[in-house]
Amino acid sequence: MAEQIIKGFTLQSSGDPSFLSKEEDTIPEDEPPSSAGEAQSVASKKIESRSNLRLVFSREEDDDSWRGLLARSITKAVDLPKQLCMDPITVHDVTRRYPMRINPYYLGLIKETNDPIWLQAIPDFKELNDPLGLEDPLNEEEQSPVPNITHRYPDRVLFLVSSQCAMYCRFCTRKRKVGRSLTVTEETIALGIEYIGRHREVRDVLLSGGDPLLLTDKSIEHILKALRQIPHVEIVRIGTRVPCTLPQRITPRLVNMLKKYHPLYINTHFNHPIEITPDAANACGRLADAGIPLGCQTVLLRGVNDDAAIMKQLMQRLLRIRVRPYYLYQADLTQGTGHFRTPIDKGLEIIEALRGHTSGLCVPTFVVDVPGGGGKTPLLPNYLLRKEDDTLVLRNYENNVYSYPFATGEGEIKTDNTAAREGNHEDWNYF
Numbered sequence: 001m002a003e004q005i006i007k008g009f010t011l012q013s014s015g016d017p018s019f020l021s022k023e024e025d026t027i028p029e030d031e032p033p034s035s036a037g038e039a040q041s042v043a044s045k046k047i048e049s050r051s052n053l054r055l056v057f058s059r060e061e062d063d064d065s066w067r068g069l070l071a072r073s074i075t076k077a078v079d080l081p082k083q084l085c086m087d088p089i090t091v092h093d094v095t096r097r098y099p100m101r102i103n104p105y106y107l108g109l110i111k112e113t114n115d116p117i118w119l120q121a122i123p124d125f126k127e128l129n130d131p132l133g134l135e136d137p138l139n140e141e142e143q144s145p146v147p148n149i150t151h152r153y154p155d156r157v158l159f160l161v162s163s164q165c166a167m168y169c170r171f172c173t174r175k176r177k178v179g180r181s182l183t184v185t186e187e188t189i190a191l192g193i194e195y196i197g198r199h200r201e202v203r204d205v206l207l208s209g210g211d212p213l214l215l216t217d218k219s220i221e222h223i224l225k226a227l228r229q230i231p232h233v234e235i236v237r238i239g240t241r242v243p244c245t246l247p248q249r250i251t252p253r254l255v256n257m258l259k260k261y262h263p264l265y266i267n268t269h270f271n272h273p274i275e276i277t278p279d280a281a282n283a284c285g286r287l288a289d290a291g292i293p294l295g296c297q298t299v300l301l302r303g304v305n306d307d308a309a310i311m312k313q314l315m316q317r318l319l320r321i322r323v324r325p326y327y328l329y330q331a332d333l334t335q336g337t338g339h340f341r342t343p344i345d346k347g348l349e350i351i352e353a354l355r356g357h358t359s360g361l362c363v364p365t366f367v368v369d370v371p372g373g374g375g376k377t378p379l380l381p382n383y384l385l386r387k388e389d390d391t392l393v394l395r396n397y398e399n400n401v402y403s404y405p406f407a408t409g410e411g412e413i414k415t416d417n418t419a420a421r422e423g424n425h426e427d428w429n430y431f
Contacts, residue, residue, distance in 0.1 A: 066248035070166060070214075073103040077123075084113060084122060094123035098336060099179030101168045106245045109274055116272040116304040119340075120169055126339040127170065133335030135176050139373030146195045147188040152375055155203045159192050160184060161223055162209035166246035171301055171340045173332045173369075178210055193226045200232045208239040213249055217257050224261040236261065239297070241269040247283035259290040267295045267326060271305050273313045281321040288322040295326035298364065300347050301340045302331075308353035315354065315362040325364040330379075333371050344368070344379065352381045356397025 074080055077091035077100075085091055091100070102121045109117045136142075140150045140158070148160035163183040165172075177183045196202050205227055212220060227233050242249040243266075258264060266287060270276060284294055296318050298305070305311055315325045328350070331341040347366045354363045367376040385393045390406045 066246055066251070069103045069105050069246060069248060073101045073166075074107065075099070075101050080122070081107075084110060084118065086113065087125075090125045091123045094125065094127050098123065098127055098170075098175050099168055101165065101179065103166055103246055105248065105279070106167045109277070114303070115274075117274060119301070119304050120171065120271065121167055123170060124339065127336040130336050130338040132333065133338050134333050134371065135335050137333040137335075137371050138173065138369055139371075140174075143373050146191045148184060149192045149195050151199075151202075152373060155201055156206065157196060157199075157202050157204075158206050158208055159196070160209050161189060161192070161207050161212050162214055164209070164214045165211045166214060166242050166249065169241070171299060171331060171334075171337045173334050174210075175334055175336050184210065189223065193223070193230075196227065196233065197230050203232060203234040204237065205233055205235075206237045206239060211240050211242055212238050213240045213242045213254070217254050220254075221257050221261075224258075224264075228261055235263045235265060237265045237267060239267050239269075243268045243280055243283040243287070243294075244270045244275050247277070247279040250283035250286050252286065255286045255290045255292075258287075258292060262291060265293050265295070267297050268323065269297050269299070270314065270318060270323070271298055271301060273310065273317050276314075276317045276321060284321045284323055294323040296323045296364070297327045297329060298325070299329045299331055299340075300342055300350070302342050304340075306342045306346050306350075308350050311350050312354055312358055312362070315364065316358060319359075319361055325362060327376070328364040328366045330366070330368045332369055348379060348381050351379075352397075355381070 075095075077085060077088040077095060080088065080091065080102075094100075100123055106117070106121060110121065112118065113122075143150050143152050145151055150158040150160075152158070160177075161184060163178060163180060165178060168179055172178055196205060207223065212223075215223075224236060227236055268284070270280075287294055298311075298314065300306060305314065311328075318325055328347060330344060330347055331337060333341075351363065351366045366379050368379060369375070370377050383395055385395055385401065387393070387406065388403075392404045392406050393401060394404055395401050
C-alpha cells in the first residue's frame with residue numbers, strides 16, 4: 001500500500017546534498033549550490049543508499065525564478081552582508097544548532113540591523129541562552145501516532161510533509177526539526193497517508209512542515225491526490241509562508257494544479273507590513289483568483305509587531321491583498337525563542353486597540369497554544385463586566401457601559417453611560 005500511495009513522488013536517494021539525477025535537478029537541503037554549474041559539477045558523484053525527500057525541480061519548471069532565488073540563499077555567517085552581521089562568530093555558533101537560510105528576496109527587505117525583518121531572519125546569541133524554553137512545547141511528538149502526524153483534535157490532523165523553508169524564522173516553533181535531514185522521508189509520507197486513510201474521524205488535514213510549497217508541483221499533487229482519494233477527508237489546508245518569504249514560488253503552474261483539489265484552504269504567515277510587497281500581493285492574488293481562501297496566522301513578536309498601530313496597519317493591508325487575518329499567536333515557549341515573547345497582556349492590549357476601531361475582518365483571534373499539547377485557547381479583553389440578576393452588564397470598544405437581558409428577554413433595557421470611562425483602559429482588568 002505504501003508503494004502505491006507514494007508512486008510518482010519526486011524523491012532522490014543521495015548521500016551528497018548536491019547530487020543531480022539525470023532526470024531532475026535537485027536543490028540540496030542543507031547548503032544549496034551557488035549556481036547550476038556548480039551543481040552540475042558534482043552530478044556524477046556516487047549515489048548512496050540513504051533515502052530522503054529532496055527539494056527537486058524538474059525541467060518543466062526551468063522558467064521559474066524561485067529556484068534560482070532559493071539556490072542563492074545565505075546559509076553561512078561569512079556570506080551575510082557585513083552591515084547586517086556585526087558578529088559572524090556568534091552567528092556561526094548559533095547556526096551550528098539552529099540552521100539559517102535567507103533567500104535574496106527576503107534579505108532584500110532588511111533595511112538595517114534590528115529592524116523587524118532582520119530580527120526574524122538573522123541568528124541571535126540569545127537563541128543559545130533560553131533556560132525556560134522547551135524543545136517541543138506543544139507536545140507534538142507525544143501526540144504523534146506515526147512519524148510527522150500529530151492527532152490532537154478529534155476530527156483533524158497535522159501532517160508534516162517537508163522539513164525545509166524558504167527562510168528559517170528565528171522564532172520557529174519547530175526549531176528542533178526544521179532544516180534537518182531525514183525528518184521527512186518517503187516512508188513518513190506514506191505512513192501518514194495510510195494513518196489518515198484508516199481513521200475515519202479525520203475530516204480535515206493540515207499540511208505543514210517546514211513548508212509544503214517547497215516541494216515540487218508533482219510531489220504536492222501526489223500528496224493532494226492521495227488525500228482526495230480518501231472519502232472521509234473533507235477539506236485540506238496548507239500552512240505556508242512562501243507568499244511572504246518567497247512569493248515567486250506561487251507560479252501559474254502551481255496555482256493551476258492546486259485549484260483541482262478544492263475545497264483547499266491556505267493559511268499563510270505575515271508578521272509586519274513591510275512584508276506585504278507587490279510580489280507578495282501578486283502571489284496572494286493568484287491564489288485568491290484560483291478560489292483558494294487565504295488566512296493569515298501572525299505571531300506576536302517582541303520588537304517586530306508588538307505595537308497596536310503596526311498590527312492595525314498589517315491587518316488592514318492583509319485584507320487589501322485578499323488575506324483574512326485568522327490567528328494572532330502568543331509566541332510559543334520554544335527553546336531558543338524566549339527573546340521574542342511578550343507578556344500576555346500585550347496581545348490583549350492589541351486586540352483591544354483593534355476591536356471596534358477597525359472593521360471586524362481585521363481582528364484576528366488571539367490564542368495561546370497551551371504548553372503540553374492542550375491546544376489553542378482563545379483570549380479576549382474583558383467585555384463582560386458583571387451579571388446583575390437577569391441582566392448582563394457589558395462595555396463596548398469606547399468603554400461605554402450597557403445592559404442586556406440575560407436569557408428571557410424580559411426586563412428593562414437601559415444604558416449606564418454615566419459609568420463609562422473614556423479614553424483610559426487602565427481601570428479595566430483583562431482577566
